[in-house]
Amino acid sequence: MIHEPGNAGMTIKRPRWWLVALAALVFSSLCMAQEGGSGSDSEAEGWYEVNALNVGLNESVDQTNLRTPRETMRHFMRLTEKGDYEGAAHILNLADLSPREQRARGGELARQLAEVFRRGKWLNISTLSARPDGMIEDVSGKDPRAGRMRRDIELASLEAGNDAYDIRLGRYRVGEEEPVWLITPESVSSIPVLYDRYGPSRFEDYIPEPLKQNFGLLRLWEWIAIPLVLLAIGLIGKGVHLVMTVITRWLPSGSPSIFFTQIRSxxxxxxxxxxTQTLLDFVVSFSAVVATTLRVTLTIVMAWGVGMIALRLIDTFMLHMTRRMAGEIDDSKPRDERKLLTTLYALRRVIILVMVVLVSIYVLGQVRLFETLGMSVLASASVLAVLVGIAGQAVLSNIISSFQLSLAKPLRIGDLVMFEGQWCYVESIFYTYILLRVWNERRLIVPVTYFASRPFENLSAKSTMEYRTLELTLHLNADVSCLREKFLEFAKAEENVIEHHKLLCSVTAQTASAQTITCFMMTVDPLSGWAAEASIREKLMAFIRDHHPDWWPRQVVVLSEQDIALGEHTKTHS
Incomplete structure (x- = not known):
């Protein structure tokens, strides 16, 4: 309250400024809300408000066939299959064209769009919404768009040049009429560009009209052309394979020849x-079903081929390194070389894994799998994960065990191992199995998980040297000192017997009729030690046979007095 001078006894109340501002703000908000509500009715109802639709077209259209996205596209396909492109033009929103252009170009644009659908994108009409509001019905509740009305729907996304173009359906309403679904003006403007990319080729101008009739999913001429194209492509592949074979024969033997032999296919x-890709791009254009299948197949084949060539190059390099550094794989090579070979094989598996991931990403990106399957893939991801986990459990466990062996290195390429009673050389460690070379040149293929879960003796873990024992069973009268001298003489003469100061020959066991003499020697490796042991044994046996045959063990039989008397009696009567 402010007291004005000169007005005694009077009090004047002035409204505060913030009350005035608040009232103005509330009033303006109410006005904006009212205007916004009246302007967004069409969006809330799920359609675009327009003043008119295709006024330049002569004929009228039955709007009952355009109430839902599915009915609209089914009607469009039905009209274009009959050749009624003028009627199909009503399903295009030609708002960007003048009335005169609508009459002149409407039918041609409808024909071009039908060809784009036929060759560029196979449209599955059954997947479109059958509701007038285009609402997505998802009882699982996993689609975030479920339960919302839509006023435009994507039918296809096609690439032409370096750009992508969408073909969409929009829902339009004129005044108080029933809303209808039409191809959007933006999509109509991109039809000529897409037709240049996916339209019929010049080759089809020479095809007789009767062969252009539909027969099932394809046209008659396509049923004839596809086998011929596949046969021609197969002959080209056979020719390339023969050329590569001739080139391989001209190359010198070795890594280049091996590499060209492996990359022929x-x-x-x-x-x-x-x-095939060149034919699809410049010579002939098949229907969308065939074209899509071929393009996906070609993408997979190209990715697989490039990956296989890269893998063969790595294998050839590893083979060259193996022959140059280690020659034949065995445990007589230095540990560093065998360790390097094991590391190379582990690196090979890592490269294969990386290549598989990269090729898979490339293929998925090229075939646009996630755009095609959309939320269905995500919805079934958990089921697929369970199925893959169950089906590939053994394979995955083998791969993990393979990496574990490569990292921990309990064995290396070239190691000599005693596995389940057999002497084996480790030749290769692959993703799912280990290749072992048995002493008799047979190959033993063992799953990695089975090998890793069984105890094995690595005879080359620290050193290839092995302490060997040789046993002889002789009579009690055998001269051990004489035999020891011969053993030392024969052992020192063997090339594979080393560390002569560790040679030893002693009696290790004794019975009533024989004694066991054991000789000990250090050898360079197990197999060479086995050969040295056999050689020394033969020489000792020959020495005993030639010079001391009485050292051979003999069976002693003790006869009683009755046995002696019986023997004499028998001798007398005889």
């Missing part, structure tokens, strides 16, 4: 894929 497949 991948190169042939890549050439076949490139030729």
């Amino acid at each position: 991948p190169v042939a497949l890549i050439v076949m894929a490139l030729v």
Whole structure:
């Protein structure tokens, strides 16, 4: 309250400024809300408000066939299959064209769009919404768009050049009429560009009209052309394979020849894929079902071929390194070389794993799998994960065990191991199995998990040297000192017997009729030690046989007096 001078006894109340501002703000908000509500009715109802639709077209259209996205596209396909492109033009929103252009170009644009659908994107009409509001019905509740009305729907996304173009359906309402679904003006404007990319090729101008009739999913000429194209591509691949074989014969023996021999098939497949892709791009354009299948197949073949060539190059390099550094794989090579070979094999598995991941990402990106399957893939991801986990449990466990062996290195390439009673050399450690070379040159293939879960003796873990024992069973009258001298003489003469100061020959066991003499010696490796042991044994046995045959063990039989008397009696009567 402010007291004005000159007005005694009077009090004047002035409203405070913040009350005035608050009232103005509330009033403006109410006004904006009212205006916004009246302007967003169409969005809330799920359609676009327009003043008119295709006023330049002569004929009228039955709007009952355009109430839902599914009915609209089914009607469009039905009209274009009959050749009624003028009627199909009503399903295009030609708002960006003048009335005169609508009459002149409407039918042609409908025909071009039908060809784009036929060759560029196979449209599954059954997947479109059958509701007028285009609402997604998802009882599982996993689709965040479920329960919402839509006023535009994507039918296809196609690439032309370096750009991507969408073909969409929009819901439009004129005045108080029933809303209808039409191809959006933005999609109509991109039809000529897509037609240039996916339209019929010049080759089809020479095809007779009767062969252009539909027969099932394809046209008649396609049923004839596809086998011929596949046969021609197969012959081209066979020719490339033969050329690569001739080139291989001209190359000198060794790594280059081996590499060209291994990449003949991948190169042939890549050439076949490139030729097929060229035919699809510049010579002939098949229907969308065939074209999509071929493009996905070609992408997979190209990725697989490039990956196989890279893998063969790595294998050839590893083979060259193996022959140069270690020659034949065994435990007589230095530990560093065998360790390097094991590391190379582990690196090979890592490279394969990385290549598989990269190729899979490339293929998925090229075939646009996630865009095609969309939320269905995500919804079934958990089921697929369970199925893959169950089906591939053994494979995954083998792969993990393979990496574990490569990192921990309890054995290396070239190690000599005693596995389940057999002497084996470790030749290779792959993803799912280990390749062992048995002493008799047979190959033993053992799953990695089975090998890792069984005890094995690595005879090359620290050193290839082995202490060998040789046993002889002789009579009690055998001269051990004489035999010891001969053993030392024979052992020192063997090339594979080392550390002569560790040679030893002693009596280790004795019975009533014989004694066991054991000789000990250090050898360079197990197999050489076995050969040295056998050689020394033969020499000792020959020495005993030639010079001391009485050292051989003899069976002593003790006869009683009755046995002696019986023997004499028998001798007398005889």
